[in-house]
Amino acid sequence: MKVYINRYPSRVQEFEVNAEGCVSLLDLLYRIREEMDPSLAFRSMCRAGICGTCAVKLNGKPVLACSIKVPQEESILIEPIGGYRVIKDLVVEHEDIYQKLRDFKIWLRPSDENSPISEAVNLKTWGSWECILCGICDSVCPLLQAPSDFGGPVLLTRAHKHAVDPRNKDSQSILGSIQSLKPDLCTHCMNCSYSCPKRLMPESLIREEEGILSEKGLLQRPLGGFDFLSF
Numbered sequence: 001m002k003v004y005i006n007r008y009p010s011r012v013q014e015f016e017v018n019a020e021g022c023v024s025l026l027d028l029l030y031r032i033r034e035e036m037d038p039s040l041a042f043r044s045m046c047r048a049g050i051c052g053t054c055a056v057k058l059n060g061k062p063v064l065a066c067s068i069k070v071p072q073e074e075s076i077l078i079e080p081i082g083g084y085r086v087i088k089d090l091v092v093e094h095e096d097i098y099q100k101l102r103d104f105k106i107w108l109r110p111s112d113e114n115s116p117i118s119e120a121v122n123l124k125t126w127g128s129w130e131c132i133l134c135g136i137c138d139s140v141c142p143l144l145q146a147p148s149d150f151g152g153p154v155l156l157t158r159a160h161k162h163a164v165d166p167r168n169k170d171s172q173s174i175l176g177s178i179q180s181l182k183p184d185l186c187t188h189c190m191n192c193s194y195s196c197p198k199r200l201m202p203e204s205l206i207r208e209e210e211g212i213l214s215e216k217g218l219l220q221r222p223l224g225g226f227d228f229l230s231f
């Protein structure tokens, strides 16, 4: 098959690859690097959909390279995900995500007691603790395509995890972090939820965070969402 790879800084290179035996797209990238071009740069660590480092675009759609099969097509295009600075070829700068987590102080402040997590809380939080910080949702968020006050779905997903965790002894801090990430700017376009490779729903979590802020009187804009029935 023909594999076109958009290599930094903007050079599309064609490879004629025998994809036999390659199960995942990541296998295909390894084959190209090991047998055809050792200079090809891409990231991967776990090869199991856990570390979040192998996000790329396949035919324009963001995917985790380790978790998607090689498409049965004559030719495919692989590119770096959008919205991040490209370091080389398919490798993008993830440090911005970690820096923002530090800037907005999004972490657990554990309480002194060792409190068990109930099944109900587990069910409530699975949608955020399954996040692997792959960055795909931010890469497709229209609000982040230009400078914006909006914190983005990655940070808001991670913040949700700590906001609803009863082991967090300082819920005021995390609510303050969520408030400064401005979830109310989200347009609820659903791009993030449709693209998440872990099938999480960042958009719903953001909606929930808006509700939590509103209940606490920390959100000025009245809730209500878009009223389709008024048309």
Ligand code: SF4
Binding pocket: 137, 140, 141, 142, 143, 152, 153, 185, 186, 187, 188, 189, 190, 191, 192, 193, 202, 203, 206
């Ligand atoms: S739903 Fe909100 S966070 Fe998700 S992509 Fe759209 S604007 Fe961005």
Ligand code: SF4
Binding pocket: 130, 131, 132, 133, 134, 135, 136, 137, 138, 153, 154, 157, 195, 196, 197, 198, 199, 200, 202
């Ligand atoms: S919410 Fe989904 S797309 Fe966004 S960083 Fe987490 S795992 Fe990736």
Ligand code: FES
Binding pocket: 043, 044, 045, 046, 047, 048, 049, 050, 051, 052, 053, 054, 055, 064, 065, 066, 067
């Ligand atoms: S290599 Fe870890 S998620 Fe793909």
